[in-house]
Amino acid sequence: MITINRRKSSYLQKILNENNQYTLYIAEKYNELISNKPEGKSNYEYFVERIEEADRNKGLKLIEKILADKKTSMISELKFLNPKNQWIVLLNRQTILYDQQGNPYRILGVLQDITEQ
Numbered sequence: 001m002i003t004i005n006r007r008k009s010s011y012l013q014k015i016l017n018e019n020n021q022y023t024l025y026i027a028e029k030y031n032e033l034i035s036n037k038p039e040g041k042s043n044y045e046y047f048v049e050r051i052e053e054a055d056r057n058k059g060l061k062l063i064e065k066i067l068a069d070k071k072t073s074m075i076s077e078l079k080f081l082n083p084k085n086q087w088i089v090l091l092n093r094q095t096i097l098y099d100q101q102g103n104p105y106r107i108l109g110v111l112q113d114i115t116e117q
Contacts, residue, residue, distance in 0.1 A: 052079035052087065059092075067104050072096050077114070088115040 037046035048056060055078040066074050074094045082088045094109035 050081045052081070055079050066096065070098065070102060072098070088113055090114065 048060075051059065059076055059078055062074065062076060072095060074092075074096070076092045078090050078092060079087050080090050091112045091114045092109060093112075094107050096104050097106040097108070099105050
């Protein structure tokens, strides 16, 4: 069960190793936080492009390192362009699940708007 409040939003990200691609499954409240994605864009693509460029580059390198090191959790902060075109700061907490062969197959995560903290 996913619980969501006004300042926190949960999501589920599934890793597709065979294609080296990510698919992001987004809870309804999360969609409201980031705004509706335009047609023709994947959820993951839309989410990533709304992250501030320096944080996006740093975050993608971090997830690559975490997966290479077989770590099971990650915490990061990122600047994100919200639906009102204002930058907000999100705390990103993720747990990575691995199969019996050691391949990542799912990332469970929570984003929390910490802009006012």
